[in-house]
Amino acid sequence: MLELAAELLTRVRGRTPFVTATVTSVQGSAPRQPGASLVVDADGAVLGNVSGGCVDAAVHQACQEMLQGDHDPRTLRFGYTDDDAIGVGLTCGGTIEIFLRHHRAGGEPGLETAYAAVVGDEPVAVATIVRGPDAHLGRTIVVRPGRPTEGTLGDEQLDEVAVRHVTGALHAATTGTVEIGVADSYCQEPMTMLVECHGPAPRMLIFGAVDHAAALARLGAFLHYRVTVCDPRATFATPTRFPYADEVVVDWPHRYLGTQRVDGSTVVCVLTHDPKIDVPLLTAALRLPVGYVGAMGSRRTHEQRLVRLREAGLSEVELRRLHSPIGLDIGARTPQETALSIAAEIVAHRLGGTGLPLRSGVPLHRRVGPPGFPAWPTGHHEHSVGITRPRSFSGSQE
Structure with missing residues (x-):
């Protein structure tokens, strides 16, 4: 979502409702990683993508339906099997989960702060509950170093637990999910939090x-x-x-x-x-x-x-x-x-790439780089779609 911050800031300030569809989980081979988003606004504009084309049309339709009808957050799952190879799914063989959330006009000042921070190239993190009880699902908090936390996940103690996790992710400038709840002795039902981080440009x-x-x-x-x-x-x-x-x-x-x-x-x-x-x-x-x-x-x-x-x-x-x-x-x-x-x-x-041709059989998607050089890239109401479980230089440098 933060990769589209400039465009979303314009919509928030213009009080234009929109729906974000954000990748939260990837299994196997998939073209986009957690944090990648497709956005549809009330004027019909479409921003970004979540799959490089494989399932974007289906996600776009789901976003339109959310704009026009039920605004409750939900999760879409897309995968691939031989039986539905010509249907909607990931032809690359992976499985992704995508969290849909409706953003109403003027209702989220914390997100406006986050988008403005990204546009200004300031460090910021947005944490969203993407799996958990209905009372918490879709809630967000915004964390900036040295600034008060904005928003709430629905409970003061939960916010404190979440901020500790988010601060660590922000320091590492990583985007991904964090499991909270049971492990933190907070509640009996676990929750999954998507943490999206933006750090200053390298x-x-x-x-x-x-x-x-x-x-x-x-x-x-x-x-x-x-x-x-x-x-x-x-x-x-x-x-x-x-x-x-x-x-x-x-x-x-x-x-x-x-x-x-x-x-x-x-x-x-x-x-x-x-x-x-x-x-x-x-x-x-x-x-x-x-x-x-x-x-x-x-x-x-x-x-x-x-x-x-x-x-x-x-x-x-x-x-x-x-x-x-x-x-x-x-x-x-x-x-x-x-x-x-x-x-x-x-x-x-x-x-951590090899520099070899991809046709040589090297893995298509790496998620981490070598030590010391940081990589710079499920909830309720679930809907399933097609689910399945030597460098050298030969140029002239004279």
Whole structure:
């Protein structure tokens, strides 16, 4: 739901009723993960999707029916069997559960706060009871660091229990379900809470104001990174040359990096090709808790760079963190193709991908990335539909 925050904020402020259909559970192969939503508003507009097309039409119809009739929250289940392969279901073979909820005009100030926080790129979490007693089903709370909690799940003690769970999820910037109730000694009937989290956009720091950097900045923005381009040459480091960067900085790269707050989601891409810049910059970057460090250059350049980095005091453990030559082997030649190669490696590293063709038999859907690099992606009234139980780079980096 939070992925559509900007559009939903407009509808809340315009007092337009709408229905959200949000993925809460996935089993097996499925195109979308928990938190993905399809929204239908009272004006007939449709936003988002929950399946990449497999069951979206059926979900859309259910949303329209909720807008026009019974507003009680409910769960839809979609799966696949050989018997109903041509019916409504997930042809990829998985099973998903989707929670439908009606949002009335002006009735949820907490959600307006949440949507506004996402638009402002502030950390926020929305927790919704998606399985449990009718008195709690569909209720939400909104949690923001250092701010009062908004909304209620229907009971003060339950809110306190939920906030503890939500705070942990928000710190990890993860979206998923949490079981509460019995385990927390709160009540005899368990409840399931969907926690949707939004954290500030991860950073992509690109060093070197070159054509490859301009192409990579555009892809970084497309992948929802906050992109910075840094270069000590004021003539080349200009906003006009990098329209997709959030900021363009004229400074020595190692000095600029030393002033920045970074974390496990930060990406550092060194495209400078200049030893007097590369060595101090990579020496600093490889000792920081960033998620990815890559450097452009030919294999000969890489070997010469390794010698200089060892002379600068970097250990073999630190050097193994360096992705160089940067990118995956896709046969790239142009700056745009090279940027795609780099972006593909960043995504594969973040999510634990192999970089192999999918037809080779590797799993289609991974849900977690490698340690230290966070992945950035059932209730009452249930309705069942078809239920069943070596990286390298071959492009030019001279």
